Amino acid sequence: MNKDRTTVLEQINKDVLSHQCSLRGGCKQAVPGDGSPHSEIVFIGEAPGRSEDEQGVPFVGSAGQVLAKLLGEIGLTRETIYITNVVKCRPPNNRDPLSEEVVEHADFLTRELNLIKPKLIVLLGRHALGRFFPNEQISKCHGKAKRRGDQAYFIVYHPAAALHNPNLAATLKEDFLKIPAVLKAVDNLSPVAVV
Numbered sequence: 001m002n003k004d005r006t007t008v009l010e011q012i013n014k015d016v017l018s019h020q021c022s023l024r025g026g027c028k029q030a031v032p033g034d035g036s037p038h039s040e041i042v043f044i045g046e047a048p049g050r051s052e053d054e055q056g057v058p059f060v061g062s063a064g065q066v067l068a069k070l071l072g073e074i075g076l077t078r079e080t081i082y083i084t085n086v087v088k089c090r091p092p093n094n095r096d097p098l099s100e101e102v103v104e105h106a107d108f109l110t111r112e113l114n115l116i117k118p119k120l121i122v123l124l125g126r127h128a129l130g131r132f133f134p135n136e137q138i139s140k141c142h143g144k145a146k147r148r149g150d151q152a153y154f155i156v157y158h159p160a161a162a163l164h165n166p167n168l169a170a171t172l173k174e175d176f177l178k179i180p181a182v183l184k185a186v187d188n189l190s191p192v193a194v195v
Contacts, residue, residue, distance in 0.1 A: 125158025
């Protein structure tokens, strides 16, 4: 079964790389998810930036360095988790993804999550939050866990926010440090749980 999961993920990645969308003409390449298809945790960001567009891997730029440091603080590495984005192609000038662009890429994210079946999805920033909880505000629900149906979510600011607003760096780290406890408590979260 493990080999099958890896094979299916490879096919999803091939589909990401070969797809054509409204952003495809303006970026160097699509950026599929990266990491272990057997991870208990999936981290979801917004969209690739310049470094990601050049290298074809999510979270390899400045925000990726912040993320790697935060993962290390809680004993995780990129190899032990899975990381992806709501939108797989870089929007022009790193602008926010438009709602229609999110829709264009929705099937890829759905396929990734259906394959991996993570115990916990960590939503990195307001765009990832908006994909799953469109009526929530990141400033009000960061550092909290939620359950929708069988799936548990944990909300944090995007690592890039800590780069642009140093005041958020401590908040982001504080929220990240909660992740191991949230992962242990996932099975006990109620549908309206707030940790």
